[in-house]
Amino acid sequence: MHPTAYLTHPLCLAHDTGPNHPERPERLRAIRQALARRGLDAHLLFLEAPAADRALLAQVHDPAYLDALAASVPTRGRVWLDTDTPVSPASWDAALRGAGAVATAVDGVLDGAYRRAFCAVRPPGHHAERARAMGFCLLNNIAVGAARALARGLERVAILDFDVHHGNGTEDIVAGDPRILYCSTFQHPWYPYSGTGRHAANILPVPLPAGTGGAAYRHAVEEHWGPALEAFRPQLILVSAGFDVHRADPLAGLNLETTDFRWLGEWIGAHADAHGEGRVVAALEGGYDLHALGESASAYIAALAGV
Template sequence: MSIAIPLWITHPACTRHEMGAGHPESIERLHAIHDRMIASGLLPMFRQATAPLASRESLVRVHEPRLVDFLLAARPQPGSYQRIDGDTAMNAHSAEAAQAAAGAVVLGVDEVLAGKTRFAFCAVRPPGHHAERRRAMGFCLFDNVAVGAAHALASGLERVAVLDFDVHYGNGTSDIFRDDPRVLVCNTYQDPYYPGWVSDPLQLHIVDAPLRAGDGSEAFRAAVDSRWAPAIDAFQPQLILVSAGFDAHGQDPLAGLDLVFDDFSWIGSRIRQWADRHASGRVVATLEGGYDLFALARSVESFVRPFTV
């Protein structure tokens, strides 16, 4: 099997997790992405795989055991919910979906490290980058990308980069790796905005590139090139993981940035260049935000396309 064939990872449980009528982080997000990938002709270019459920061992590398055990044990009755915070809830399928979302990134890491592919996209939910070591929050239960990064380190890598271009700051990932310089964490995000995270400037392996409401392509690309690029080239990651959030698109209802589809194609191309330069081409991306269904689906298509050529 040629390693040029990218990998698409998902799990049926990810379309059964839901947090109540009208919640923006909805089942329809994955349906819209799947339909667009079919219509665009891209999905047949991917090898497809079902995510395994992340093991407790992999989860407690990044989360307090008490939090992991609480979330795994939560099994609300059909039609009822376990409230986590004002924005986040669990139904009867949420624990399995969260394990699958984290397990997808673990599988993606295993596949790229084994040389079976160079690019994996995890079409999963719930998202993960707001889940901190000690608490779930912000639509997120487990920090999926952090679980994958910790798994890569446990597999023998010494330097892993996490690149996060969601409109909301990836506070969970920064919290988990704040004292681990083996992980470079780079964020672009709208500031000030949820979750209001402020990094410690002494943590040189956490690189923030804040944007202001109304910022669009020029500001986004300048922030990536001026803040991310030097840090990535200096760090020379052996693997790049991506928290791929698409809610910075101008049509998204939950934010105020003004990116367009071409910006997600551009950042995909930049990430591929960094991966080819430093990481033997190895990239694993996982879905984070994006809540206008049309914009989300087209943005995912734009982001993954550079990895298919």
């Protein structure tokens, strides 16, 4: 029995995006309730995330950006960093816990405390660039996890990003680093309208047209991500788990079903088994229909946990 960890922190609920914002605290509650409904609680190790430390964050983000972001947080109300991205009094601390969750999960799998982990965190991360907040994202949680893995001595880390939106921030941060392979699927053309131009050798974008369903999606993953992972042989797989690729999601137009997330969890797990002693650390990105998010994330986490 290999335990699977579930990392989060109450501060992730306190990041207050205001009324009518799709990236809201209820998202984490929907996942937690779906896990309980599916009877998964007994299979998971629930852990509270510590705050990420400054030295680790500075490997991923411009130090001046970190200072500006921390200073941008208001003492009351909200400040908007772009048209989509508000910060509230708890946002900096929530972001530190989000990045800290992924870094801690990387430590946990490398230390053998558990084999796989899901980080139920917000704000999400994959649009956050080295020196810019964007698209609901403040700190690039998954890139922080990759930096932690490299600092621990790993030589090959894969990031697989199945969010419906292209992870422009992750690409910005990891492009050109041969120790990291960044594979993504995303709807194209769609926000943030990046990902299909010239890119570094360690970046593998798979743009998909609106309306793509589960069968075509699985085929694209097997055809493009499969050979890349076989050639790269990652010692650890990190996952930007964006459940906004579900057909019910209000923010985009791909058509995955709940069962496709089970498949993704198993497919990614098999590749981790082949090269990385089964080690997978996933972090929540998108997913804005609460029911679909709960069902999809719990299906994915069940696959991670092998139940």
